[in-house]
Amino acid sequence: MPPAYPPLGRFLPTLLGALGVALWATETTLITYTAAIPPIQTVALAFTFAALLSPVLWLITGDDPVEAFRLPLPVWLLMVGSLVGYHAVIYYATQKAPPGPAALLQGTTPLMIVIGSAFLPGERLRWWHVLGAGLGFIGIAMLVESGGDSGESSDGSVFYLALIGLAAALWGVYSVATRGLPHVPSSALGVFYMAGAFLCLIAHLGLEEWVTPSRNELAAIAGLGILPMGLAIYLWDFGCKYGDIQALGAFSYVEPFIGAALVAMFTTGTLAPEMIWSGCLVIGGAVIASSSLWRSEPKTLAVEVV
Secondary structure, three states: OOOOOOOOOOHHHHHHHHHHHHHHOOHHHHHHOOOOOOHHHHHHHHHHHHHOOHHHHHHHHOOOHHHHHHOOHHHHHHHHHHHHHHHHHHHHHHOOOOHHHHHHHHHHHHHHHHHHHOOOOOOOOOHHHHHHHHHHHHHHHHHHHHOOOOOOOOOOHHHHHHHHHHHHHHHHHHHHHHHHOOOOOHHHHHHHHHHHHHHHHHHHHHHOOOOOOOHHHHHHHHHHHHHHHHHHHHHHHHHHHHOOHHHHHHHHHHHHHHHHHHHHHHOOOOOOHHHHHHHHHHHHHHHHHOHHHHOOOOOOOOOOOO
16 A cells, blocks of 8 residues: 555645656756766666665655565566666666767657557557657657767767667656556665665676766766656656646656757757757657547556656
């Protein structure tokens, strides 16, 4: 059963979930400041900062952290494996890919959530799902094929952008798959982050050489752990459980553009017109595929994203 939080209505949890989406958009920008740090080391350190938020969450919710250790093994394997695998791939590829298209490709995640939900029990694949998926695929293919052609491309851009698109798509599929799991409280995320940090540290020692971060790099890594990896996921998880999931699902489609705008403002990345059109196709496809959310009696998409 979900923890007995005070009755807040739906507005505040929805607002907090939307804030989580906005914080999520900072990820690509912050990753660009860690390019000199090995990706697995970056994930291990960022997970550590994310885990350090847990005591505050336990204090606010009154949850018992020991409850996380009573969850079934399949939950641990899926949660920790997905957190480590997704973030390691995203950090590795984003450190090397053009940041503008890398941010826009995050739109693959909400697209896959909408498309994947059509195959869940009680749902049907409709024409708008097919049209939306087709438009999104065209946009993704344009971004990947061009290698982010905006004056910021480098050798291997196509490969790294393809990795980002694949990882974002699999994260969307994973988000849908969590619906079939036993209830996982938001407070358990801190324990999963601790386990993920330990596994990443072991992998780093075996695969990479330690690079001591500079003050600015450590600040960026701390920002990753506290903002998109920590607060964003905690708030999104809370919003999905207690807020308006339709509103949050719709708002999540603008996250890639927020991320791309931050990249253009705070890094050397740029937003060429071709990239904007590709991003419009990706996010527009997701909006079309979720057109049922805009009907007078939409079905609730009970997807828990962690």
